[in-house]
Amino acid sequence: MSKTVTLTIDGKQVTVPEGTLIVDAAKKIGVDIPVFCYHPKMQPVGMCRMCLVEVGRPVVDRATGQVVKNEDGTPQIRFAPNLMTACTTPVSEGMVVLTESEKAHDGHRAIIEFLLTSHPLDCPICDKGGECPLQELTMRHGPPQGRFPYEDKIHFEKHFPLGELIYLDRERCILCGRCIRYQAEIVGEPVIGFYQRGRATEIVTYSDPGFDSYFSGNTTDICPVGALTTADFRFGARAWELKAEASICAQCPVGCNIVFNTRREAKSGGRVVIKRVMPRQNEEVNELWICDKGRFVHHYTHSAERLSRPLMRKGETLQPVSWEDALRTAAEKFEAAGKEVLVLASGRLSNEDLFNLKALADGLGGRAVLYGDMGGGDLTTLVGVGQGTNLATLGAGDAILVIASDLQEEAPIWWLRVKQAAERGATLIVANPRATKLDTYASFVIRYANGDEVQTVLNLAKKTDKIGQAFAEAENAVVFFGSEGLGLEGSQRLAVACAHLLRETGHVGKPNNGLIGVWQRANDQGAWELGFEPVADLQAAFEQAGAVYIVGADPFGDGRLTLDGVKERPFLVVQEILPTPTTEVADLVLPAQAYAEREGTYVSGERRVQRFYAALPPYGEARPDFAITAAIGKRLGLDLEDGSAEKVFERLAVTQPAFENLTYARLAEVREQWPIVGRGDLYYGGTAYENRRGLGVQLVPAAQREEPVTLPEVQGEAGPRPEEDEWLGVPVTRLLDRGTTVLLSTLLHRRIGEPFVVVHPMAAERLSLAEGQKARLTVNGASAEVTVRVDETVSAGVVLVPRSMGLPLYEPMKVSLKAL
Ligand code: SF4
Ligand code: SF4
Ligand code: FES
Structure with missing residues (x-):
């Protein structure tokens, strides 16, 4: 156990580990020492002097080394002549x-x-007004009147874009350096810095495009004044007009805890809309951070294009119908198809939605398929x-293998946590056919040829080189496997090889050990837990079905399904929030609520079940997915729960062993976290929200339940290799893609690109x-216009094709590329 020391702060005694800073010790007993430059996630720099306190130490007799006592027996305390910085x-x-x-x-004043x-004196028009540490501390400690002539204040250009996402008001900056240190220390991307000296000092960006980082929005949260604002929220609302509701980001498998700040407003037709997305503290998931995708991709929720009523095909067009007609028609068609019903659902849906969809498919004897590759x-x-x-507890003596994944593009907050x-001191092994940003932090980089993924893992398992030995000898080991360069079959084979590696080296069935899938959607892990699996030939499954129920997926838009050459098309029911190429070819369209409009749960890639809550009222006549499925099921005589998401979860928890004993109440439990944010003070975590709505619960894998685990046999190669005189197109994932929901945030268009x-x-x-x-x-057979980029770390003979950019490539396959 580390040594502790006991001290007294404002008359209260506190015992803390040796080395703790005064400011943190005070925080633990509810004393909020004012700070500006200090942030508990970063190294202290003592730049602003706001945290000045009086510090006294016991007087020690030099001759005896004993503490000198007062007459009453208390130790004599000698205070330092000057105030000291508590941070x-x-x-x-x-x-x-x-x-x-x-x-x-006096010092604070x-x-x-x-x-x-x-x-x-901008407070009345400043976005930070109402939640600003400087404003609050001025009210608490500042002088009643300024002695400095207003005309002598320094004037800089206001509203200076550091990039298209973040604006700087140079006059408001108090030069605390939090933003610069965040980018340098935490993200490792020092794309902003101080320029000039003295009163002329200002923040500038060094990157092109400006402020080029996926984590830039976090600097606006931790900026203690209104100097940094997002292009999305600035001048959008006053802090006190906003309501806050807890949610989970649905953009990747990390499952960052977030808050939707909402407001009813005239310019949105009197609707309640999301005004901004903020991080919510969960030290085991996202700490105090979110990435820019999670922060800015929310505009689809109030898009005027949203589906608001059920639509049925009449001739060439889709016409509005009542819910009753829509549900009856769906039930009749599914009943007629019976075992030939195909339910195709994506990991965009909640566990409750997926549970009911699986029950519907099972009840009819049909098939439930996960949409994904x-x-x-x-x-x-x-x-x-x-x-x-908890990734935050991995360090010296532990090992992390990241294979076939560009973590920063696929799961940015995992990237941050793995880097940390x-x-x-953790041994980081990054294995990928090309360079990724994680290489910089790796102890070992393995560059394999496309197709050698499985062999790479098998080589590690042999423990014949220092990389394999380092992995095997690690106290704890985690493997992140992705699908870069791979399709369904290849990623499956890679996962099998990784599972064997973990088991053979004794790294399963205990905390901080095991396999993590870098999934393409927020709840893919939940879908697998509930029995959904993808199929290799989706087109064949579609054509063989009598009726198809597509929920939360756009296979026609993605080029995964086509009606070309289909002789007898199945009846197609599509449940969606927005019109897509898939809804366009549907026979029946059922409008679903966006997840921000209802309750539910997701399972993150780290297998943490987390709750999200309704932040917005429903759009039009849209209903929750689980309720629509239950209503169809009831018409088919199936016993599906439609009362509430919680009631569906209750059923789920008693039928799924991994979810045993889980309840909504357990998922909503919280405990004190460090650093302490919220509690009415704004100085520490910036405007990140305190977590009052649940830290979630991790599922217990079979290996940890001590059940016998049978792994499939490892199979040969994960994917094809480039052939002589051919170009092998391989899929890769980009954070900002051209998905329907992403594109509705126009602010991101420049970053998304062509x-x-x-x-x-x-x-x-x-x-x-x-280039x-x-x-x-x-x-x-499909072709698209593309811009060529060059990267000398990409294998010769390989063409990297980003997913969801309008190019129909989901597994390695031969492509051709010709200059236009
Ligand atoms: S912009 Fe904000 S966070 Fe950055 S140095 Fe200025 S006051 Fe500090
Ligand atoms: S890392 Fe993933 S879950 Fe977290 S905010 Fe970004 S997209 Fe959302
Ligand atoms: S010097 Fe302590 S908070 Fe800035």
Whole structure:
């Protein structure tokens, strides 16, 4: 156990580990020492001097080394002549700290007055107004009147775009450096910095495009003034007009805890709309951070294009019908199809939705299929990370393997947490056919040829080299496997190989050990847990079905399904929130509520079941997915729950062993986290929200339940290799893609860009192409215009094709690329 020291702060005694800073020790006993530059996630720098306190230490007799006592037996305390910064001074035994003395207050007043010599009087028009540490501390500690002539205040250009997402108001900046240190220390992307000196100092961006980082929005939360604002929210609403409701980000498998800030407003036709998305603290998931995709992709929820009424095909067009007609028709068609019903659902749906959909398919004797092209979920249910796993506790002596995944593009907050684990000393092994940003932090980088994924894992399992030995000897080991360069079959094979590696090295069935799938959707893991699996030939499954029920997926838009050449098309029911190419070809369209409009749960890639809550009223006549499915099921005589998401979850928990004993109440439990945010003060975590609505519960994998685990046999190669004189197109994932919901956030369009492919410079030369040039990519008979990018780490003979960019490539296959 680490040594502790006991000290007194404002008359209250506190015992904390040696080395704790005064500011943190005070926080633990409810004393909020004012800070600006200090942030508990970053190294202290003592730049702003706001945290000045009086510090006294026991007087020690030099001759005896004993503490000198007063007459009453209490230790004599000698106070330092000057105030000290609580954010840089560690505690010591017997220390006495005064934060509310007159001298300390004088210090606070002087610092506030000094800051206000430059700061404009913007509060009435400032986005931070109402939740601003400077405003609040000025009210608490500032002088009643400024002595500095207003005309002498420094004036800078206001509303300066650091990038298209983040704006800087230079006059408001108090030069605390939090934003710069966040980018440098936490993200490792120092794309902003100080420029000039003295009163002329300002923040500038060094990157092109400006502020080029997927984590830029977090700086607006931790900026203690209104200097940094997002282009999305600035001038959008006042803080006190906003309501807050807890949710989970649905954009990737990390499952970041978030808050939707909403407001009813005239310009949105009197509707309640999401005004901004903020992080909600969960130290085991996302700490205090979210990525820019999670922050800015919310505009689809109030899109005027939303489906608001059931629609039925009459001739060539879809016509509005009543819910009763729609549900009756769906039930009749499903009943007629019986065993030939195909339910195709995506991991965009909640567990409750998927549970009812599976029950409907099972009740009819039909088939429930997961929409996606990544396999391995059966393995994560067996040897996935165990309960008690927390990436923040991985460090020296532990190992992490990331294979076939570009974590920053696929799950940005995992990228951040894996990077931090490596910085704490964990052995990070990054295996990928090309360079990714995680390589910088890796102890070992393995560059394999496409098709060698399985062999790469088998080589590690042999433990014949220092990489394999480091993995095998690690106290704890986690494997992140993805689907970069792979399709369904290849990723399944890779997952099997990873599962064997983990088991053979004794890294399953305990906390901080096991397999994690870098899924393409937020609840893919939940879908696998509930028995959904993808199929290899989706088109064949579609054509063989008598009726198809597609929920939360756009296979026609993605080019996964086509009606071309289909002789007898099945009756097609599509349940969606927005019109898509799939709804366009549907016979019946059922409008679903966006997840922000209803309750439910997701299972994150780390197998944590987390609750989300209704932040918005329903749109039009849209209903929750689970309720629509239950209503159809009831018409078929099936006993499906439609009362509430909680009631569906109750059924789910008694039928699914992994969910045993889970309830909505358990998922909503919270406990105190460090750092402490919220509690009415804004100084620490910025405007991140305190978690009052649940930290979630991790599922117990079969290996941790000590059930016998039978793994499938490892099979040969994961995918094809490039052939001589051919180009092998391989899919990769990008964070900002051209998905229907993403594209409705116009702010992101510049970052999303046009469809592109990436090739090796030599390949570009062979094809007579250059960086930035337009070319035509042909895949499987379909073709699209793309921009060419070059990357010398990409294998020759391989063309990287991003998913969801309008290019129908889901597994490695031959492509052609021609200059336009
Ligand atoms: S922009 Fe904000 S966070 Fe950055 S240095 Fe200025 S006040 Fe601090
Ligand atoms: S890391 Fe994933 S879950 Fe977290 S905010 Fe970004 S997209 Fe959402
Ligand atoms: S010097 Fe302590 S908070 Fe800035």
